[in-house]
Amino acid sequence: MQGGSSGRAVTVSALFRRFKLAALILVAFALMLIGKADAVLVERVSTTLTDAVAPMMRVLSRPASAISQGLEEVRELARLREENTLLRAENARLKHWQMVARNLDAENVQLRNLLNLPAPPQQSFVTARVVGDTGGAFAHSFLVAVGRQQGVRKGSAVMTADGLIGRVAQVGFRSARILLITDINSRLPVQVESTRVRALLVGDNTEEPVLSFIGNNAVIRPGDRIVTSGHGRAFPPGLPVGVVTSVDAENGTVRMQPFVDRNRVEYVRIVDWGLDGILDVNRPAPFIGANPPAVPAPVSEAPAARASPPAVDDIPVGPAAEDIAAQPAEP
């Protein structure tokens, strides 16, 4: 009799367990759907969490950073002499470039005055230590321990001394998530520095993202420097991004090595040029049925940023077009 009742209890418990498992699986799938449908809500919850763990990550990352710094120092000691020679040569070269840059800068100011061109947008920046390198094999993003409190805005460019590394995809009060240009969700309008050939830099979670939407007759060669094009008004034009490493003539795949090695990044500079561009969440959605943009929409958004209405109505407006419009009418 007792055995029967305990057997029944086991069956009920097993049934309850199965029901709970099924319910949790359903909730997990529901979360996946919510994540797709309401990215703003998910982002809000997610940034609250990163805000909570950012101080912990900051503390934990200090010993890790000390260990990696120690290893780096040992490695550097071994090739100190060789590096010194290289640095001397580089210094001589850079001095020459500094002279050229100063001349060009002065000339640029004069020409701008002649043409009555407005000055490029002013920048403000926040320097932040990387406290988390998240995602592993599935995503390429950084966590930094600065947020709205320090004036960080969603969509700001994230740079190091070498060049652009990504943009701010989520901002919490004291933490922010940076979507790297190598992430599978990253799309960045770029151009070849020398020829001004435009392209879209598409991340694919490899160390070398792909250049897509290149014009039919455009010629791109390995070694070409890639910079931002300024389209979409997300970033100003000319920020260094990377260098073309391979051009596959058969399938037309062009790959690029970013200037920034993400494995060596400790600090980043979050730069705000005051450009709202495609990430302006307050901008009204485009009128349905409006004329399509003149060029194929070059920018699609990361899931985190997908929440903002894609303002495709004025994506092609680059600084050049804007500057022309800003000129006074002829007398």
Next chain:
Amino acid sequence: MENEGLAARLEQLTRHWVPPGLVILCMLIAVLPGIMPYWSDVAPALALIPLYYWSIYRPDLIGMTSAFLLGVLQDMLTGVPLGVNALLFVLIQAVVSGQRRFFLAKPFFVAWWGFAMVIAVALPIKYLLVAMLYGDFTPLSNLVFHMLLTAAMFPPVGWVCARTQMALLQDE
């Protein structure tokens, strides 16, 4: 007397927080930057190790609901689509705790082999789910290295779990 009761309850509460705490600590360590070169490309799913361990030895301390919540936490921390790790953690907890009798009182290598089997199924599921939600496949080579590194990390992390269990939870 009342104070002693309160202290005992507090101690018990702390002990019960140790297993999920270890999972969270592993989550945080896995996303620390610059531990070693190229770590971030293939960073192991460290949190799966304590989850697997406690699912065998103390499933009462990390149940299905706790596993689900820890998975949500992992999703938010790593920035992968919400729900993916939640699903994975629940499935691992349910399957492993269901088969725990097989692993109890078996040598360490059996537990390691079991873990390798679990991730050989679980991580490809995660890969497919992420691909489905992104609409694109991430590099397969990263997944393979991610799986190998996760399996390779089992002995040290498993050892920490075992020591923790012996130090804090054995007398329960």
